[in-house]
Amino acid sequence: MATTKKPMRRRILLATLVFALVAVLGFGGFYAWTVQQALSGVPREDLMPDDSPMTVDPDLDTTPNLGDADDSGPAEEETDGTIEGGLAEPGGSINPARPGPGADGTLNILLLGSDSRGNDRGRSDVMILAHVPPARDKVYLVSFTRDMWVTVPGRGAAKINAGYAYGGVPLAVRTVENLIGTRIDHAAMINFDGFIGLTDALGGVTVNNKHASPGFPRGQVTLSGEKALAYVRERKNLPRGDLDRAERQRLVLQAIAGKLLSADTLANPARFSAVANRLGSFVTVDQGLTNGQIVSIGTSLRLTGGGDVVSLQAPISGFGRSRGGQSINLVDWPRMRSMADAIHNGTMASYR
Numbered sequence: 001m002a003t004t005k006k007p008m009r010r011r012i013l014l015a016t017l018v019f020a021l022v023a024v025l026g027f028g029g030f031y032a033w034t035v036q037q038a039l040s041g042v043p044r045e046d047l048m049p050d051d052s053p054m055t056v057d058p059d060l061d062t063t064p065n066l067g068d069a070d071d072s073g074p075a076e077e078e079t080d081g082t083i084e085g086g087l088a089e090p091g092g093s094i095n096p097a098r099p100g101p102g103a104d105g106t107l108n109i110l111l112l113g114s115d116s117r118g119n120d121r122g123r124s125d126v127m128i129l130a131h132v133p134p135a136r137d138k139v140y141l142v143s144f145t146r147d148m149w150v151t152v153p154g155r156g157a158a159k160i161n162a163g164y165a166y167g168g169v170p171l172a173v174r175t176v177e178n179l180i181g182t183r184i185d186h187a188a189m190i191n192f193d194g195f196i197g198l199t200d201a202l203g204g205v206t207v208n209n210k211h212a213s214p215g216f217p218r219g220q221v222t223l224s225g226e227k228a229l230a231y232v233r234e235r236k237n238l239p240r241g242d243l244d245r246a247e248r249q250r251l252v253l254q255a256i257a258g259k260l261l262s263a264d265t266l267a268n269p270a271r272f273s274a275v276a277n278r279l280g281s282f283v284t285v286d287q288g289l290t291n292g293q294i295v296s297i298g299t300s301l302r303l304t305g306g307g308d309v310v311s312l313q314a315p316i317s318g319f320g321r322s323r324g325g326q327s328i329n330l331v332d333w334p335r336m337r338s339m340a341d342a343i344h345n346g347t348m349a350s351y352r
Contacts, residue, residue: 030269034269034272034273034276034277035276035295035298036291036295037276037277038276038277038278039291039294039295040291041277042283042284042285042291042294043284043285044284044285044286044287044289044290045189045284045285045286045287046286046287047168047169047170047173047187047188047189047284047285047286047287048169048170048173048186048187048286048287048288049098049170049171049173049174050170051097051098053096053097054096054153054154054174055096055153055154095178095181096153098174098177098183099177099178099180099181099182099183100182100183101182101183101185102182102183102343102344102345102346103134103344103345103346104134105133105134105135105136105346106131106132106133106134106182106343106344106346107131107132107185107186107297108129108130108131108132108180108182108183108184108185108186108343109129109130109184109185109186109187109188109289110127110128110129110130110169110172110173110176110184110186110187110188111127111128111129111130111187111188111190112126112127112164112169112172112187112188112189112190113126113189113190126143126146126246126249127143127144127146127160127161127164127172127176128141128142128143128144128249128250128253129141129142129144129176129180129184129343131343131348132297132301133346133347133348133349134346135302136300136301136302137301137302137303137308138303138308138309138310138348138349139257139301139303139308139309139310140310140311140312140348141250141253141254141309141310141311141312142312142313142314142339142343143246143247143249143250143311143312143313143314144160144176144179144314145160145242145243145246145313145314145316145329146159146160146161146242147159147160147161147242147326147327147328147329148160148314148316148328148329148331149320149322149328149329149330149331150175150178150179150331151175151178152166152171152175153171153174153175153178154166154167154171157322159326159328160175160176160179163175163176169187169189169286172187173187179314179331179336179340180339180340180343180344181340181341181344182340182343182344185288186285186286186288186289187285187286188283188284188285188286188289189283189284189285190282190283190284198256198275198278198282199223199224199225199228199256200224200225201271201274201275201278202224202256202259202260202265202271202275203224203259203264203271204222204223204224204228205222205223205224205228205252205255205256205258205259206220206221206222206223206255207220207221207223207248207251207252207254207255208220208251209221209231209248210244210247211238211239211244213234213237213238214234214237215227215230216231216234223252223255228252231248231252232245232248232249232252233245234248242329243313243316246313247311247313250311250312251311253309253311254309254311257303257308257309258307258309260272260275261303310348314331314336314339315331315332315335315336315339316329316330316331316332317330317331317332317333318330338351339351
């Protein structure tokens with residue numbers, strides 16, 4: 001266990017904190033100064049893709065074997081059965097070019113983390129799209145489970161997290177863009193290096209735990225430090241595996257945003273400063289997401305609390321295996337198109 005803890009900490013969780021921190025810029029004074037200081041420590045890297053066309057090699061087999069139902073994953077509903085794969089589209093169609101932007105005023109930021117070990121890039125262990133609609137009154141956190149079977153531009157059908165393994169953040173961005181049909185504006189890599197200290201600085205966060213697991217009973221649980229890290233890493237002892245883990249991660253994101261924007265934090269300058277100064281220790285953003293751009297985004301947001309951070313799961317219809325024998329999550333393509341349209345048009349409030 002001791003040899004794997006540090007790499008595990010490099011996995012993603014906290015993206016919404018960036019939004020929550022800049023949202024308090026509107027309070028001015030000490031808060032604005034503290035956020036500006038925190039932003040000055042955020043590293044920038046070349047994370048975004050170029051606009052070169054990308055196609056799929058015609059010699060690659062891009063059709064997953066969705067007809068072979070198996071028990072590789074639990075049912076989408078909370079039952080003891082499994083969902084049969086059935087026939088579905090082969091990973092979605094490929095658009096050689098990057099799609100255009102969404103409706104005026106929308107904002108899409110892809111949040112990534114990896115399960116890297118040493119010099120191995122690894123795969124994106126968790127992938128969350130932070131979508132802001134034109135009204136700027138919500139942040140929608142859309143989780144993509146790592147085993148979703150999609151088309152990776154230039155590579156063919158694969159699990160969605162393979163995009164990062166093949167081509168780093170730029171190809172991960174292109175893979176999600178191809179899935180949602182809308183250009184992603186920015187990307188951020190987030191690690192757990194500052195996560196324990198961050199939750200401690202907040203004095204812990206409380207979530208409503210749906211599924212009991214070792215150390216975490218069902219119901220209200222308060223999380224901080226190592227306990228919070230264990231909570232968001234759990235997968236094997238949850239009934240829906242990665243789906244429940246992704247839901248836990250989104251719950252913690254909501255709780256962190258709510259706690260940061262709460263009166264308890266805003267009325268406590270020392271606590272707020274401790275949290276803000278953790279920012280640069282766990283997030284790296286693309287070069288286009290400058291301090292000025294982040295401040296512009298933050299001052300345009302109209303968030304009032306954790307309830308304005310809405311979490312949801314990119315739709316899947318069940319579980320199956322690829323022809324190569326990989327356990328995969330099958331995309332629910334009709335609902336995926338509906339969600340993609342809502343993201344593109346800035347109408348996520350009406351998406352069901």
